Amino acid sequence: MKSYVAPLYLLVFLPAVVFLYNIVPKKLRPVVLLLASYLFFWSISGKLILFLLISTFSIHHFGLWLSSLQEERNRILAETERPERKAVKAEYIRRQRWVIFLAVCIHIGTLLVLKYTAFFGQNLNSLLALAGVDWTWKIPKMVMPIGISFYTMQAMSYILDVYRETLKPDKNIGRLALYMAFFPSMMEGPICRYNDDAVSLWEGRRSSVQNLVFGAERILYGVMKKMVIADRLNIMIKTLYSGYADYDGGMMVVAAIAYTCQLYMEFSGTMDVVIGSAELFGIVLPENFKRPFFSKSISEFWTRWHITLGTWFRDYIFYPISMSKPMKRLTSKARKKIGNHFGPLIAGSIALFVVWLFNGLWHGAGWHYICFGMYHFVLIASANAVEPYTKKFLEKLHIRREEGGYKCFRIVRTALLVCIGELIFRADSLRIAMRMLKKMFTDFTFRSFTDGTLLNLGMDKHDFLIVAVSVLIVLVISIANERGICIRQKLAEKKVVVRWAVVYGLILFCIIFGAYGMNYTPVDPIYAGF
Amino acid sequence: MMKEQIIEILEDIQPEADYETCQTLIDDHILTSLDVLSLVAELEDEFDVTIPTVEIIPSNFNSVDAIAAMVERLQEEG
Numbered sequence: 001m002k003s004y005v006a007p008l009y010l011l012v013f014l015p016a017v018v019f020l021y022n023i024v025p026k027k028l029r030p031v032v033l034l035l036a037s038y039l040f041f042w043s044i045s046g047k048l049i050l051f052l053l054i055s056t057f058s059i060h061h062f063g064l065w066l067s068s069l070q071e072e073r074n075r076i077l078a079e080t081e082r083p084e085r086k087a088v089k090a091e092y093i094r095r096q097r098w099v100i101f102l103a104v105c106i107h108i109g110t111l112l113v114l115k116y117t118a119f120f121g122q123n124l125n126s127l128l129a130l131a132g133v134d135w136t137w138k139i140p141k142m143v144m145p146i147g148i149s150f151y152t153m154q155a156m157s158y159i160l161d162v163y164r165e166t167l168k169p170d171k172n173i174g175r176l177a178l179y180m181a182f183f184p185s186m187m188e189g190p191i192c193r194y195n196d197d198a199v200s201l202w203e204g205r206r207s208s209v210q211n212l213v214f215g216a217e218r219i220l221y222g223v224m225k226k227m228v229i230a231d232r233l234n235i236m237i238k239t240l241y242s243g244y245a246d247y248d249g250g251m252m253v254v255a256a257i258a259y260t261c262q263l264y265m266e267f268s269g270t271m272d273v274v275i276g277s278a279e280l281f282g283i284v285l286p287e288n289f290k291r292p293f294f295s296k297s298i299s300e301f302w303t304r305w306h307i308t309l310g311t312w313f314r315d316y317i318f319y320p321i322s323m324s325k326p327m328k329r330l331t332s333k334a335r336k337k338i339g340n341h342f343g344p345l346i347a348g349s350i351a352l353f354v355v356w357l358f359n360g361l362w363h364g365a366g367w368h369y370i371c372f373g374m375y376h377f378v379l380i381a382s383a384n385a386v387e388p389y390t391k392k393f394l395e396k397l398h399i400r401r402e403e404g405g406y407k408c409f410r411i412v413r414t415a416l417l418v419c420i421g422e423l424i425f426r427a428d429s430l431r432i433a434m435r436m437l438k439k440m441f442t443d444f445t446f447r448s449f450t451d452g453t454l455l456n457l458g459m460d461k462h463d464f465l466i467v468a469v470s471v472l473i474v475l476v477i478s479i480a481n482e483r484g485i486c487i488r489q490k491l492a493e494k495k496v497v498v499r500w501a502v503v504y505g506l507i508l509f510c511i512i513f514g515a516y517g518m519n520y521t522p523v524d525p526i527y528a529g530f
Numbered sequence: 531m532m533k534e535q536i537i538e539i540l541e542d543i544q545p546e547a548d549y550e551t552c553q554t555l556i557d558d559h560i561l562t563s564l565d566v567l568s569l570v571a572e573l574e575d576e577f578d579v580t581i582p583t584v585e586i587i588p589s590n591f592n593s594v595d596a597i598a599a600m601v602e603r604l605q606e607e608g
Contacts, residue, residue, distance in 0.1 A: 164584045319583040322567055332571040340543055344567040384564065 001043050003522075004187070004273040005226050010219070013040070017183075018280050022207055029204030030178055033281065040183035041146060048145035055107060056177045059155040062103040063162045063169030063176075069096055070165065096163055103159050111152045114142045119365030147186040149362060153312055154180055158194045160316055167195055175202040184277035188270050190288040191308040197285065205282040214488050215279035220506050221477075222272025227514035228470045230266035231522045233258050234515070235458030241426060244436050249444035251453065252436050256423040260415075261471065263422055264292070266523055267306070291478045296401075296410040298379045298417060309362070313355045322351035341388050349381045356380075367430040375421050466513045532577070532598050539572045540594070549594050556588040566591060573597070579604040 001009045017036040021029050041049050073092035080088055121139035128135060158176070161167035170176050179198040192198075207215075240247060240255040247255075268289045278285045288307050295301035302310050321327060327347040335343025360373020383390075399406050420437065427433035448454055455461065477487055491499055516522065537549045540561075547560045555561045561569070569591070570581050579601055590600045 164582070166584050315583075319586050323570060323581070323583045323586065327567075328571040328574060331567050332575060335543075335568050335571070340568065341564075344564040344571075348564050348567055 001040065004184070004270050004277070005223050005522075010223070010273075014277055014280070018207065018212075021281055026204045026206070029206075030174065030202045033182065033201065034174060034178045037178065037181040037183040037186065041181060041186060044146045044187075045144075048143055051110070051145040051148065052151060052181060055110070055151060055155055056173070056180050058106055059103065059159055059180070060170070060173045060176050062099060062159050064171070065099050066096055066159070066162045067169040069099065100159065100163050104156070107152050107155050111148055114144055114148065116361075116365045117142050147188075150186065150189050150191055151180050153191050153309075154194075157191070157312060157316065161194060170194070170198065172202070175199075178202060182278070182283075184274045185285055188267070188274065189306075189308055190271065190274070190286045191312050192286065197283075200283055207280055207282050210492070211279055211282045213492070215276045217488050217491070217503065218276030218279060219273050220276075220503065220510070222269040222274075222276060223514075224470065224506060224510050225265040225269030225272065225474060227510055227516060227522070229467055229474070230262045230269060232459070232463055232467055232513075232515035233262045233265075234521055234523045237262055237426075238521075239457045241428065241432075241436075244432065244439070247439075247453065248448050249439045249442065250446055250448045251457075252423070252440040253444070254454065255426075255436065256419040256440070259426045260419045260422040261467075262523060263426075264289075265474070291482050293415055293418075294411060294478070294482055295414050296407060297383060297414055298376060299383065301414055301418060302376070302380075309359070313359060317358060318351045318355050321354055322347050327351070342385075345381075345384060348384065352381055353377055363425070368424055368427055368433050371430050371433065372421055372425045375424060379417060470513070532601065533594050535576060536573070536594050536597050536601070539569065539576065543568045543572070553593045555593060556591045561591060569597075573601060577601050577605065 001013060003009070013036075017032065020036075021032045024032055038049060038052075041052060069092060073088065076088055077085055118139055118141075121137050125136045125139075128137075158167070158179070162169045175198055176194075178201050179192065179194055182192075182201055185192060237255065237259050240251060240258070244252065244255070271288045275285050275287070286308055288309075290304040290307065292301050292305035295304055322331075327350065331344045331347045334346050337343070356373040356377035357370065358373075359376070360370040363369045363372065394401065394406075401407070401410070423436055423440075424430075424433040427436055459467075480487055491502060540547070540549050544561060544565050547555065549555075552558075552560065556566075566586065570586070573579065574581055581600070581604065585600060585604070590596055
């Protein structure tokens with residue numbers, strides 16, 4: 001069960017858990033989900049499940065510790081006169097911060113050690129060699145429990161919300177354990193929040209017919225995106241990225257666009273399967289995608305792509321940094337000196353820089369991931385900086401941002417900038433990414449499109465046609481969703497014959513046009529690696 | 531009185547809005563995230579309160595009334 005579209009998951013594990021969940025008494029349903037989640041984890045990471053268990057026990061304990069400090073503070077505050085209250089509060093904030101510091105050290109520390117030791121070691125060894133030191137650090141090989149980046153972020157949001165007192169810590173460790181380990185979202189997210197999801201996960205509501213139908217339809221749609229589009233593009237993408245030196249700039253453009261398409265279809269398709277799987281149990285997980293390729297700017301794109309990661313960074317990194325005391329002082333002073341626009345831009349940009357540095361590093365330990373983050377930081381920060389000038393410029397030309405041609409231009413421009421970012425993201429190293437980009441801009445020709453090179457990358461005319469038709473289907477559904485039309489709801493209102501015809505049609509489409517078998521290598525779950 | 535002070539701060543930060551009537555300052559993107567950074571810094575100076583990050587939610591900044599209510603609440607909490 002290495003992916004959510006593996007037959008073992010879709011045809012055996014998931015139906016078995018749904019069946020078991022619905023036949024046991026209500027009280028036992030969350031237990032079924034928890035045991036199934038641990039079984040799922042075990043099937044992928046074996047004894048590394050210990051990391052998840054320790055993480056769960058630890059965060060549960062930290063939550064209760066914070067809560068006891070908060071209760072103690074409230075008791076003392078009730079008996080304290082107003083002038084002394086500030087000092088009491090300050091003392092308890094200090095104590096709670098120590099608890100948070102300890103929790104961060106343990107949880108983020110474990111993630112850092114497991115995920116970044118090799119990266120740190122390689123860079124250290126390179127530096128030592130550069131300095132002429134005749135010694136290299138033998139980098140230890142680290143284990144990697146599945147989903148550690150995701151469950152660590154969920155654990156952090158839980159403990160930080162308890163600290164901010166927007167969440168009461170849970171005494172029920174089972175509920176917390178299920179929140180940390182729920183199998184559909186364990187491997188690739190979405191990154192859930194305790195306040196939004198833990199209660200419904202533990203509720204044990206019986207699946208309704210609508211849950212089962214809607215969930216299955218969503219899963220099917222996700223499987224189509226992954227098997228028909230993402231997997232079919234895989235051979236061509238592998239050929240282009242591993243043999244980039246043999247191709248011209250035109251093919252680099254194809255590499256950038258094809259990979260962006262593959263990543264979107266793979267990740268959003270997996271999210272469809274994940275959210276559909278949860279829906280089978282009557283559980284609504286947060287959406288991770290909202291038609292990102294209709295975005296008119298890069299900052300809008302990141303409010304529509306991997307949404308739960310973006311909101312996590314916003315709530316736990318961007319605001320805490322930009323709203324910290326030194327940053328507020330900086331904003332206040334800078335605003336008086338350099339005006340309303342550039343004043344807050346400094347603190348905002350510092351916070352944004354940290355967000356994108358972490359965003360890049362979260363995706364992987366490599367300089368090209370850091371560069372991917374910095375690329376987005378520069379795009380967003382520069383757009384913020386020139387905003388007043390852009391506004392004036394458009395006013396002079398009488399161009400309205402939300403209208404026709406200019407809106408289309410903004411959508412296409414954003415998509416192209418995203419494609420360049422994804423090329424940096426996918427390339428095997430930063431050096432290769434730079435070479436590919438250089439080719440794109442200095443060696444661009446249409447020759448490879450006409451001399452047969454394009455059809456020699458592992459995809460023939462039929463493959464391109466299947467991908468094009470499938471992308472068109474996704475585009476039509478996305479336009480309908482963007483206009484607020486729920487396709488599944490519309491389908492549910494149709495006659496039973498039509499409903500089954502559509503479902504069978506989609507199943508047949510996946511079976512006939514899915515890229516599987518001897519000549520295909522399915523793309524690995526990309527985000528599971530993060 | 532407090533509302534007038536808040537409107538004065540807002541007009542200094544972003545003059546192009548009708549703060550007396552507008553109820554969707556954040557939802558309609560009249561105030562950007564950078565404007566909110568300025569606003570928070572100014573509110574803290576002016577009213578001697580600390581606005582924690584958990585208060586940075588649209589419903590607290592969508593109108594002058596909402597901003598005033600938040601500031602009053604934080605002043606009471608001391």
